[in-house]
Amino acid sequence: MYDDLTAAQKKILNSEQEKIVLAQEKYIVVSASPGCGKTYTLVKRIINDLQVDNSYKGFIACSFTREASKQLEDKLNAEIDLELSFVGTIDSFVLKEIIDPFKNRYLFHLKNIDEDSFIKELDIKMPPFNSKSSIITKQGKTHIECESYYNQWIRNLINGVYELSYCSYILAIEMIDKMPEVVDYITNRYSSIYIDEAQDLNEFQHDLIKCLKEKCDLRIVLIGDKNQSIYDFRGARPELFADLSNNEYTEYPISISVRCHKSIMDFTNNFLNPNFVMTENQSNNVYIYDDNKYEVLYKIISESDGKVLWLVDDNQFASDIFKVTTAKDWGFIYTKSLDLTDESFNGNYLQLLEEVLKFYYNFKNIIPEFSYSIDDIRNVVADYTVDKNINRVIRELKNVEIDVIEYVTKVFQCLEIVISQNLKKELAEKLNQEIYSKHYFKSDVLRRIMTIHSSKGLEAETVIVFVNYSDYWFGRNSERERDQKYRSYFVAFSRAEIGLHIFFKKTENKNGQNFNIIQNNIKDKIIACRDNVNNSLEK
């Protein structure tokens, strides 16, 4: 917490934040360490910029998930008028501010499509998880099918079908490049663009930002932490983010963590960076355990007054632990989001379904901060139906007294989305289990088990991490995969506010193939870092 920082730390933090808020350069990269108050700093920066810029212009603020953008929007709304500005995901920005408003002019001027074939409304589709476009996004522009898939995507677009994927960015770049009306619009309307979690931008998104930089007179502020980039499978390119400071961007760090105890942060930084210079610590709040006895674990858990987060690599292990803790009545919750077998439904409507479920479970939540408002769900469903129908949908949504499956069926019927019998069955089965239903119900439960990936952005007083030390990585991308893994542990360790407890776990290595193997020295690394902290303790 801020008050727990030493006077020296407070001074550094304030100075770093102030530098960022007042920086004059046009292109800025903020490298923010975990828990450093970056949203707070971003809000202050935006407010400061607004006072300097033209009053009739707005700004663009993007985050990666809907939830994150919503949080940012709420914080901004409290201080300023957002009428002229765009706050949302970067996908949403590209669709709503570039592609959708100018699609017919694009077809007309660049594809010679005439008026009879203009698109009235785009049919928006999300690609399923392991689809071709996801694979291409991951590999980037070098993927052999990158261009041919894009050409097909354009043909689909001409027929009114819009798939949210890397192709959206290629199109947006083409539109900015070749359509002066698009450039004029963005330049006249917006003065700056701010992007949070910029370490997760993929290659195509980086290209878009480069294009915006060259063509539209925008101030650009990118905020992220390359150490916390764990979305390699989605095509994230932290190295491109890190490289920006060599390319006309000025880098401003925030190095102090308000969240984590200094020893924990020093340990975590040292874990990724062997050359990290550790300054004096008052205590060592990082604990390493050699055995995994339940008594040991129980002691840690029961001694904690606040939140406890138990982080593991994968859902299977999480599920196993959950079974044990439930049997022992330790009061842990483990939930995961719905993963439906119907790939196409998953791709197009899972997000919507999750929001509807969140609303169902939280509309009447006793705790005011956790309740889900009508206005918020209205914004979500507005994207899936015409204006005339929205009130009808809202009426169905308000009716949360009925069974959840019936509820979902009615709402989706109103939105004219078909739910097959098989899907209904699957939903009924899954939502009957707390592991799924509780995922959508917001509560202030203190003890949670989750995968590291789900824990991003969260924090707890006490964090238990089970580190897998017997993995081997092999194959062409072995180094990349290993770095990805280490960063995920960086994320895990930096969730801890007061106490970080690390346990080790060995798993079976089934594969016998031996080429290009990188063995896991993680256990030694962790022990060494913990020792470094010990050495930094004041005498």
Place this chain on the structure above:
Amino acid sequence: MKIKKIEINNFRGFDNFTIVDFSGNFTIIGKNDCGKTNLCYAIRKALDPEIRRVPFNEADSTNSNKDNISIKIVLDVSSISAENRSKLNTFIDRDKTITIELIAEYDKDSAFYNEHLIFGSKDRSKKIPTNISNSLDKVLDVIYVNPGYDIDKDKNIFFAYRGKKDKEDEKGLTFKVEERVKDLNKAISEEEVVSLINKQLNENEEFNKIFDSIKFKTSSNINTSNIYKSLEIQPFNDVNENLNNIGDGKNKTLSLLLKMLSKNPEKEKILICEEPENHLYPQLQRSYSHLALSLNVGQFIITTHSAHIIDFNKMKKIIKMTRNNNIVSTVSANINGELFDSFGHYFNEDVSQSLFYDTVMLVEGFTEKYFYNRLMIDDSFFRDFCTKQNLGVFAIGGIDFSPYKKFLESLGIRVIIKTDNDIFAVPKSTPKKLRYAGIERVIGCLDKNGLKKLCLLLDVNDIDNETFRFLESQPYPINDKLMEHITKLFVEYDVFLSPHKDGFEKEFLEFVNDEVDPIELDYLKKSKLKNLHSYIVDNNLSLRINENNRNSILVRFLYV
């Protein structure tokens, strides 16, 4: 901001009605009831939120057919401020225009039209309701000046507008007088007269018993919230005397000024004036366009019945509207620099006047014009013809007729030309040359076909500068027979060339007498107009068309 194109469908006689390519100020002329006001109304309906509030009804559709009505306007936004441009969103196209369309569908149940707006040309917005203020309303004000004027209404609106803005202004009037009014109220409450009232209210013992412990005081409550309502505009002269009445002209001008001052200066403006000539004497009419243009509006649209209003310097286009079988149509002519140059020194009020006719007869000079004026008074057949054809006669002097003819014809006006067939010397020619000046004057009125036919007649390959010029020493190259053919050819083009070189005077004498007295011919030629007038008056002549003179070139056009 300027209107660039208007497309109207099924509104009060406008069907598939399109005017394109304004981008400047323009004037609309046409007979009463031809649709000028309706056109202005259509523009305001799409662009003015106050007018938009009133929905269309059955009578607004052409022939009350209850079909869909649509009004589409394309606006040129290339020169508006950056701030205004950003308010117009994604609708600005690459040619720096924005399109707005009002669509109305008849609702049987309510007997009114349901209306909505759509922005954008290729990328169209969702339906926007007409009863709220939209993005374009925030950027553009359409100022309408109707043919009459209501100075009181304009004063009220002006003060109401200023009053509303004033309340939000810390340095405003409301704020400033608040303290003083408070003091005034206090002072009044402390006045002797008021104290007396209070005393009287409280001194009756019997009444006081009922009132118990309650007493009464009187206080003053003058209110500052409507301070602007107590403001008045008072005209005064240079010796500081207040004036009661400044007359229509000045009041109407003040009305226009107040309208302008009641609008936000940051917004773009389009000014529509209907019949501004009302209440204005001619000189003021002539300078009206200067007045309007000093107001810094993006575009200025006028409808008028007055030649004085038409200012060729300021207008880019003239549009003439007509209504036939309840359907409106237009023709238009662009006005540009070349036009002025081609008209030469003769670009004057006559040109403006001629625009209001359906048929225009161009003659060389005032002598001819005088003849036709008299003919109109004396001969009922001619008079009827002129009324029916809405014909006007204009003298334009001895210059090239063709640019004038082209200009008027582009406005759908039939042009008849009557000219002498003179032969003049070619100046500075050695050896001395002569030219058929009359023919050269009207050669531009022939089209390609006509020129071809003329070449055939003259047995030449084509017509050039020298075709109608010859050496003085030569005999005249065109004999009477050939000249007769040539004049016949020109008649096909509504050009009535005199058959012989003696011209109008001879034709006139042939018209009124059977034969031509050479002395009289000389007399008329000597002092053209003056002597023509004397001749007619002295001889007590009444000009009449009869079997003998109806073939005269002077009136042949009546029978063509």
